[in-house]
Amino acid sequence: MSDEESWYWCFTHDRPEHGNVCRAMDRFGPYPSEQAAREWKESRDAREEKWEAEDERWEAWPDDKRDNNP
Numbered sequence: 001m002s003d004e005e006s007w008y009w010c011f012t013h014d015r016p017e018h019g020n021v022c023r024a025m026d027r028f029g030p031y032p033s034e035q036a037a038r039e040w041k042e043s044r045d046a047r048e049e050k051w052e053a054e055d056e057r058w059e060a061w062p063d064d065k066r067d068n069n070p
Contacts, residue, residue, distance in 0.1 A: 006030030007037035 008029035010017045016037035017027065031037040 007032070007034050009037045009040040 005019075006029060007016050007018055008021070008027035008031065009015075010022045010027045012022055012026045016031075016034045018034070021027075028040050029037060031040065036043070
C-alpha cells in the first residue's frame, strides 16, 4: 500500500487525510480506509487492553513455568 493509497490520522488537523499530506511525525497510520483512520484511537485502546491482559496473565504464571509457556 503506497502513501497515495493509504489513509492517515493527522494530529495537526485532527482529521483523516488521504495520502502523504502532512509530515510523517504529525500523522498516525497508514490505514486502509478513511473509517479505519477515524477509529485509530479505538484500535489503539483495544490493542493496549489485549496487551495488558496478556501481561497480567504472564505475571500470574509461577516463575518455574514461564520458560515452558509457548
